[in-house]
Amino acid sequence: MTESEYDYEELGLVAGLEIHQQLDTATKLFCQCPTEIREPDASTRTFTRYLHPTRSELGEIDDAAVEESRVDREFEYLAYETTCLVEEDDEPPHELDEEALETALEVAQLMDMHPVDQANVMRKIVVDGSNTSGFQRSTLIATGGQIETSDGPVGIEDLLLEEESAQRVSETDGGVRYSLDRLGIPLVEIGTSPDISSPEQALEAAERIGMLLRSTGKVKRGLGTIRQDVNVSIADGARVEVKGVQSLDDIDDIVRNEVARQAELVAIADELTARGAAVGDVQDVTDVFEGTESGVIESALDDGGSVLAVPLVGYDGVVGREIAPDRRLGTEFSDHAKRHGAGGIFHTDELPAYGITEAEVNALRDAVDAGSEDAVAIVAAASDVAEAAIEAATDRATTALEGVPEETRGANEDGTTRYLRPLPGAARMYPETDVPPVEPDPSDVPEPELLTEKVDRYAAEYDLGTGLAEQVAYGTHMPLFEDLVDDGVDPTLAATTLESTLTELRRDGVPVERLTRPNLEETFALAEGGDLAREGIPDLLTVLAEDPDRTAEEAAEAAELGSAGEDEVREAVVEVVERNEAQVETEGMGAFSGLMGECMGALRGKADGDLVSQLLREEIQKRA
Known part of the structure; x- marks a missing residue:
C-alpha cells in the first residue's frame, strides 16, 4: 500500500x-x-x-x-x-x-x-x-x-x-x-x-x-x-x-x-506472528569469513575484530521489506547497531553483495542452522563493539514481533526518520535548587499585534502595497521597520530598502548578512538628515557589508557618498546635457530617459532622483 x-x-x-x-x-x-x-x-x-x-x-x-x-x-x-x-x-x-x-x-x-x-x-x-x-x-x-x-x-x-x-x-x-x-x-x-x-x-x-x-x-x-x-x-x-x-x-x-x-x-x-517467527541466539561466525573479499569485514578482521551473527527464524524476505522511502526493516536494525559504534549490519535479504559471496552466505546459514525461511543478520567490528551492536540489533528484531516500539526518532532531510533513543520518562525531571522560583505577572505584558493585523495596518497607515506590507510584516526586519518609522523614517523608503534593496544586493553577492542593526539605523539617519541621497543607500550598504565595524558616516565619507548640493547637481546635469546637445535639440524631452540615467551615473548616488529629474527637465526645456 x-x-x-x-x-x-x-x-x-x-x-x-x-x-x-x-x-x-x-x-x-x-x-x-x-x-x-x-x-x-x-x-x-x-x-x-x-x-x-x-x-x-x-x-x-x-x-x-x-x-x-x-x-x-x-x-x-x-x-x-x-x-x-x-x-x-x-x-x-x-x-x-x-x-x-x-x-x-x-x-x-x-x-x-x-x-x-x-x-x-x-x-x-x-x-x-x-x-x-x-x-x-x-x-x-x-x-x-x-x-x-x-x-x-x-x-x-x-x-x-x-x-x-x-x-x-x-x-x-x-x-x-x-x-x-x-x-x-x-x-x-x-x-x-x-x-x-x-x-x-x-x-x-x-x-x-x-x-x-x-x-x-x-x-x-x-x-x-x-x-x-x-x-x-x-x-x-x-x-x-x-x-x-x-x-x-x-x-x-x-x-x-x-x-x-x-x-x-x-x-x-x-x-x-503467522509464521511463528523467533529471534535466535547470537553466535560468533568469524571463521566463515576467513579470506573474505568484503572490504568491511576484511578491515574489521585485520584489526583483530570479529563477526557476530543472529539467526532470525521466519524473517526471510521481511528484513529487506521497505517500511518508508529508501528505508527497510533492516535499516531499523542498523540504526540501533550504529549507536554502539558499528558501521551497520548486513542481512541475508540483501546478500550476496558488498563483496560477500553466495558461498559465504550459504556457509553463514549453515553455521547458525538457518533454514530457507529464516534470515541472518551480522555485524563485523572490533569485538566489544560487535557485541554491543549485535545485541542492540537483536533487541530491535525482537520488538519487530510486537509491532511498533515507542521511541524517539530523528528527522532526516528526505522526510524519513531514524532511531535515536527510547522515549524519556518522568525520571528525567527533578527540581533545580540553584534558581529561585518566580511569580509571573502577565498584567503588565501587552498583547502583541498579529502579523495578519500588521499587514492591514501597514497598507492602510503607511500606504504600502499589500505585497510589500506582507513582506515587511513577515520579514526578519519587521521590528527594525517599526522602530525606524517611529523615528521618522519614511515608511516606503524603510520598507523597500529592507525588503527589496537588501534582497537585490544579496543576489549580487553582497554579504548583507554581515550588516548590523546599527549599520542600517545609521544609514537611514544619514538619508533622512540629507547627508546621503536615497539613491546612495545601496552603495553605502555595499561598503558597510564589507566592513560592518565602521560607522555609516565613516563609510560614506570614505566612499565619497555624501549628498551633493543643488549647485553641484545642476553642474553635473548641465555637463551631461551639453555633452548630448545634438540629441537634445533633435529629440527634446524624448531624450530625458537616457540622459537621466547618465546624470545619475555621473553623480554616483550623491543626489536624489527627484532633484536630478527636476533640474534635467529645466535644462532640456532651455535648449528644446
Whole structure:
C-alpha cells in the first residue's frame, strides 16, 4: 500500500507538536553572556567533559539517559572570549532572565493560555553532551490554550521556557565537539494536545504557531532558530516522537512517512506472528569469513575484530521489506547497531553483495542452522563493539514481533526518520535548587499585534502595497521597520530598502548578512538628515557589508557618498546635457530617459532622483 492510499481516520492517526523557538533576547537565560552565534574558528579555547546519568529524587534513572550513557564518548566544547563559568557549569546559574520571561508571557497571551502562579525551574537529564551540566533547565510558564485550524481547534497543553542546547559542530576521534555560543539562549517550547488528525492539519497548526511567535517581534529568525518535534501514533501502533524537524514544510511529509512506517511495522508483526517467527541466539561466525573479499569485514578482521551473527527464524524476505522511502526493516536494525559504534549490519535479504559471496552466505546459514525461511543478520567490528551492536540489533528484531516500539526518532532531510533513543520518562525531571522560583505577572505584558493585523495596518497607515506590507510584516526586519518609522523614517523608503534593496544586493553577492542593526539605523539617519541621497543607500550598504565595524558616516565619507548640493547637481546635469546637445535639440524631452540615467551615473548616488529629474527637465526645456 502506498502512503497516498492510507485512510488516516481509519488508521486512528493521532499527532501533536512541540515547537521550540529561540527568543531574541540580549543575554542568555541564566547568565549575562550574549546570544550571538559565532563561527567555530572564532573559539579561543576548548575543554572536555564526560557525562553520566543521575538518579531522580525517587532514586530512578531515565531509560533514555541510561541508553545514551552506554556509548562511551568524550565531549569537547568550543569556548569564546565571552564564555562564562555558568556556561562551563563551574558556577551556579543566575536568576531567570526577565526579558525572556516577558516574551514567553506574550506568547502565552496569543494562545489564550493561563500563566502559572509560580514558575519553578526543573532539571531535565540530557547526557548526549549538548549541555555541559548533563541536564537542561526548563520552566513551566503557562497551560491550557488553543489555536484554530481549518480542521478544528488544536489545544495547547503547555508553554515552557528553556535554555537552548549547545550546537553540535563535528564528530571527533573520541566523541563529539560542541560549540557553547548557542548554549543557554532562551527558547520557548510549545506543546499541543494530541488533537491533530492529518498531515495537512499538522502543517497548518505549525504555521499558525509560527505566525503567533513571529508576531511578538522578539524571536530569532533563520536556520536552526526554530525546531519542530512531532508526536505520531496510529491505533495499532505506538507513540513515536520525531525530533529536530528543521523546516516547517517537512512536517506533513514527516507525519505521512511515520504513519506509513507504523502501518508497515504492524503488518510485518502480523506476518511474523503467522509464521511463528523467533529471534535466535547470537553466535560468533568469524571463521566463515576467513579470506573474505568484503572490504568491511576484511578491515574489521585485520584489526583483530570479529563477526557476530543472529539467526532470525521466519524473517526471510521481511528484513529487506521497505517500511518508508529508501528505508527497510533492516535499516531499523542498523540504526540501533550504529549507536554502539558499528558501521551497520548486513542481512541475508540483501546478500550476496558488498563483496560477500553466495558461498559465504550459504556457509553463514549453515553455521547458525538457518533454514530457507529464516534470515541472518551480522555485524563485523572490533569485538566489544560487535557485541554491543549485535545485541542492540537483536533487541530491535525482537520488538519487530510486537509491532511498533515507542521511541524517539530523528528527522532526516528526505522526510524519513531514524532511531535515536527510547522515549524519556518522568525520571528525567527533578527540581533545580540553584534558581529561585518566580511569580509571573502577565498584567503588565501587552498583547502583541498579529502579523495578519500588521499587514492591514501597514497598507492602510503607511500606504504600502499589500505585497510589500506582507513582506515587511513577515520579514526578519519587521521590528527594525517599526522602530525606524517611529523615528521618522519614511515608511516606503524603510520598507523597500529592507525588503527589496537588501534582497537585490544579496543576489549580487553582497554579504548583507554581515550588516548590523546599527549599520542600517545609521544609514537611514544619514538619508533622512540629507547627508546621503536615497539613491546612495545601496552603495553605502555595499561598503558597510564589507566592513560592518565602521560607522555609516565613516563609510560614506570614505566612499565619497555624501549628498551633493543643488549647485553641484545642476553642474553635473548641465555637463551631461551639453555633452548630448545634438540629441537634445533633435529629440527634446524624448531624450530625458537616457540622459537621466547618465546624470545619475555621473553623480554616483550623491543626489536624489527627484532633484536630478527636476533640474534635467529645466535644462532640456532651455535648449528644446
